[in-house]
Amino acid sequence: MKNCRRASPPVRPDVRVVSTLAAVIALAVFGIAALTSLDIAAAVFYGVVVLLVASAGNRPATIAAAWGCVALMLLGFMISHNGAYSGGAIARCAVSLLAIATTSRLALRNMAATAMLHEQVEMLNLAQEALARSTAELAHVTRITMLGEMAASVAHEVTQPIAAIVTCGAAALRWLNRPAPEIDEAAQSVTQMIRDAKRADEVIQRIRSMAKKRDRLPATVDLNGIVGESIELVRLELERHRVELKSDLAAPPPTACCDRVQLQQVLINLIMNSVQAMADVTGPRKLRIATRRFDHEHVQVIVQDSGTGISEENSGHLFNAFFTTKAEGMGMGLSICRSIVEAHGGRIWAESPAAGGAVLQFILPVDEGRCHEQ
Ligand code: ADP
Numbered sequence: 001m002k003n004c005r006r007a008s009p010p011v012r013p014d015v016r017v018v019s020t021l022a023a024v025i026a027l028a029v030f031g032i033a034a035l036t037s038l039d040i041a042a043a044v045f046y047g048v049v050v051l052l053v054a055s056a057g058n059r060p061a062t063i064a065a066a067w068g069c070v071a072l073m074l075l076g077f078m079i080s081h082n083g084a085y086s087g088g089a090i091a092r093c094a095v096s097l098l099a100i101a102t103t104s105r106l107a108l109r110n111m112a113a114t115a116m117l118h119e120q121v122e123m124l125n126l127a128q129e130a131l132a133r134s135t136a137e138l139a140h141v142t143r144i145t146m147l148g149e150m151a152a153s154v155a156h157e158v159t160q161p162i163a164a165i166v167t168c169g170a171a172a173l174r175w176l177n178r179p180a181p182e183i184d185e186a187a188q189s190v191t192q193m194i195r196d197a198k199r200a201d202e203v204i205q206r207i208r209s210m211a212k213k214r215d216r217l218p219a220t221v222d223l224n225g226i227v228g229e230s231i232e233l234v235r236l237e238l239e240r241h242r243v244e245l246k247s248d249l250a251a252p253p254p255t256a257c258c259d260r261v262q263l264q265q266v267l268i269n270l271i272m273n274s275v276q277a278m279a280d281v282t283g284p285r286k287l288r289i290a291t292r293r294f295d296h297e298h299v300q301v302i303v304q305d306s307g308t309g310i311s312e313e314n315s316g317h318l319f320n321a322f323f324t325t326k327a328e329g330m331g332m333g334l335s336i337c338r339s340i341v342e343a344h345g346g347r348i349w350a351e352s353p354a355a356g357g358a359v360l361q362f363i364l365p366v367d368e369g370r371c372h373e374q
Contacts, residue, residue, distance in 0.1 A: 015056035022052045022065055026072055033076035043096030046073055047103040054107035062111065066104035070097060142269070142336050158203050161196035168193040206233065218344075220371040221260050223291040223299055224253040230267040231289070234275070241275050241285060248290035254299035256364040257371035258344045263364075266340050266348075269333045270303040270360045276326065277307025277358060286357075298346070298363040306357040310350055318350050337362070 026049045033042035046069035053065035077093045172189035175182040206229065227247060231238070238245055256263075271287070278285040286306040294300035310318065317323040319338045324331030334348075341348040341362045348362035 012057045013055055015053075015058040015061050018052050018056045019061055019065070022049045023068075025049050025052070026065075026069060030072040030076050033073070034079040036080065042076060043073060043099045046096075046100050050100065050104050050107055054111060057111060057114070059108065059111055062104065062107055066100060069100050069104075073097060073100060142265070142330070142332050158200050161200040161203075164196040165193045165200075168196065203232075218257050218259055218371055220255050220367050221258050221263060222253045222255055223263075223301055224249040226260065226263050226267060227289050227291060227301070230264050230271060233264075234268060234271050237272065237275055238287070241279060243275060243278060243285045243287050246286065246288045248288060248292075248302075250290075250292045254291050254293055255367040256299050256344070256346075257367040258364055259340075262340045262344075266337045266362065267301065267303070269337050273333060273360070274303055274305035274307060274358070277309075278305055279307075281307055293366070294363045297366055299366050300361060300363045302359060302361040304353075304357060304359045308358075309356055310352040310358050315350065315352065319348070334360075 026046065029042050029045040029049070049069055050062065050066050054062045073096055074093075077089075077096075081089055168189040172186045172193070175186035175189065227249060231245065231247070267289075271289070274287050278287070284306060288302070288304040290300075290302040290304070292300050292302070314323075314325065319334045320331075321335040322331040323335075334350075338348050341364065344364050346362055346364040348360070351359045351361075353359060
């Protein structure tokens, strides 16, 4: 989802300031009208007075200004004609009153329309916020779903270093229990134990950061690094499905300004989709993940597989929410990928090459040094 800017209400002049200014103008107009016989010209200025007060957007003040202008207009008319009311003068007075009434009516109607518009903008803003919240919730839900799918990989990732720690610990003990303890050998085993413990801790931290509900944290991210981390998280799935992986990573590593965990989520989603798309094919299951500079302004990540490919019929719907061709599918993965990529100012799309399989790729704006290092 795009980061939409909240529409702000227009800046209106202060009602007390415009009312004071309007009162000064109205009294000046009244003075001129009472001393001369410019009936219609005075009505024009009274109209300006009403519009001036209306510009503050205050309905009661505008109505009061309109009635005040009518009163001043009539008083000025009576004083300037001093009891000698010709038919023409009365007609001009009536036209002037009509002019003030029409101006006031239009100003009030305009005010009501503007208020309604603001209400709608406000509702739109609230809807946008609600949409952003639901997308974040959904992103969290899919992350949790993916975590479930990755549980086997994670267990493997953590079990391996822990098993290595036990082996090294036993070895260290043996070195120390010798009649002449081999301190150097034991120290080496302990060093290896520390390295393995750190590896297990890293895996756990990665999983914890994925499971956490959090706001977007944009930072300078090395795409090759993200590809590597994502592959590590799904390595067992790749092995289990006998997927031949080829990474084609650009040098120097392309960087983008984005949220590391969200980008990882996009990649894992694309990789898991590829693994599933290749599950039923009889030929070789080939997965290629590439990074490259797309153009001057963008970096690109490509996930290509030798799976079932995408039919023409489905190609227009892949990124729609709840579109799925899988019996157990939720149809939210690609939709969330698109939200994440677009929220970062990028674009994601799918192709089905003639040679078979699918190519899912996305571009992100290149990091131009405005982002902080993570
Ligand atoms: P889900 O995986 O729950 O179905 P997604 O939004 O991730 O939801 O994917 C939507 C649909 O897009 C999938 O059901 C599948 O039909 C299609 N799709 C996604 N990735 C691939 C791919 N690599 N190859 C073929 N089809 C794919």
